[in-house]
Amino acid sequence: MKFAILVNEGPYTHEAADSAYQFTAAALGAGHEIVRVFFYHDGVNNGTRLSVPPQDDRNISQRWSELGAEHDLELIVCVAAAQRRGLLDADEAKRAGKDSDNIAEGFQISGLGQLIDAGIQADRLLVFGD
Amino acid sequence: MSVLHIVNKSPFERNSLDACLRLAQADSAILLIEDGIYAAQQGTAVSDRVAAAMAKYQIYALSPDLQARGISEDRLIDGIKTVDYDGFVQLACDFDKSQSWL
Numbered sequence: 001m002k003f004a005i006l007v008n009e010g011p012y013t014h015e016a017a018d019s020a021y022q023f024t025a026a027a028l029g030a031g032h033e034i035v036r037v038f039f040y041h042d043g044v045n046n047g048t049r050l051s052v053p054p055q056d057d058r059n060i061s062q063r064w065s066e067l068g069a070e071h072d073l074e075l076i077v078c079v080a081a082a083q084r085r086g087l088l089d090a091d092e093a094k095r096a097g098k099d100s101d102n103i104a105e106g107f108q109i110s111g112l113g114q115l116i117d118a119g120i121q122a123d124r125l126l127v128f129g130d
Numbered sequence: 131m132s133v134l135h136i137v138n139k140s141p142f143e144r145n146s147l148d149a150c151l152r153l154a155q156a157d158s159a160i161l162l163i164e165d166g167i168y169a170a171q172q173g174t175a176v177s178d179r180v181a182a183a184m185a186k187y188q189i190y191a192l193s194p195d196l197q198a199r200g201i202s203e204d205r206l207i208d209g210i211k212t213v214d215y216d217g218f219v220q221l222a223c224d225f226d227k228s229q230s231w232l
Contacts, residue, residue, distance in 0.1 A: 008232070014165070015164040015165070019164060022194070022215050023215060025215075026216050124228060125228070126222060128138075129230065
């Protein structure tokens with residue numbers, strides 16, 4: 001089965017960012033395909049590489065990066081939501097005249113069309129949010 | 131078309147469970163996750179409503195979220211089934227669509 005995952009909540013907020021990760025990991029473990037994980041609204045904050053959680057806590061963005069690398073996942077961040085919240089890759093940082101980028105490894109910035117496309121490609125779209 | 135309805139907020143905080151129960155069709159199931167699992171407990175202000183809804187739908191609760199909140203399965207309303215994340219994935223496969231009541 002092909003799943004698409006939509007994450008609308010930021011990390012360390014309530015539990016949706018964790019639920020989305022746990023569902024994605026379980027689906028991959030059961031042999032299903034994840035077409036794309038799309039991060040929207042505050043969910044884009046899951047894609048920062050600058051978060052420094054306590055050492056005995058889970059590292060939510062790093063955990064996504066690792067799962068993404070292991071399974072070659074598309075981790076897509078909505079560009080408009082990301083710009084508003086200061087989540088930038090090198091190109092966006094340069095274009096906006098900022099001194100740094102902060103997107104985590106394996107995440108890519110793209111548009112809302114990627115969410116629509118994921119909904120079309122996948123058999124099931126699971127939404128996690130607040 | 132069968133739908134898996136996913137409710138992730140406490141019924142004492144939001145009205146998403148009520149909205150779900152009002153609109154879900156008979157061939158649906160309801161999965162309680164995150165703070166939504168508080169609706170699965172016996173003896174609360176909503177437990178009669180949830181028990182009545184079980185005549186129409188199967189209701190599931192996500193076991194890791196029960197454990198995280200210290201709610202043991204013997205405190206759940208009779209008939210509510212528990213699933214882990216593998217079971218959640220299987221439910222998502224078994225139903226044609228999922229609807230998250232955010």
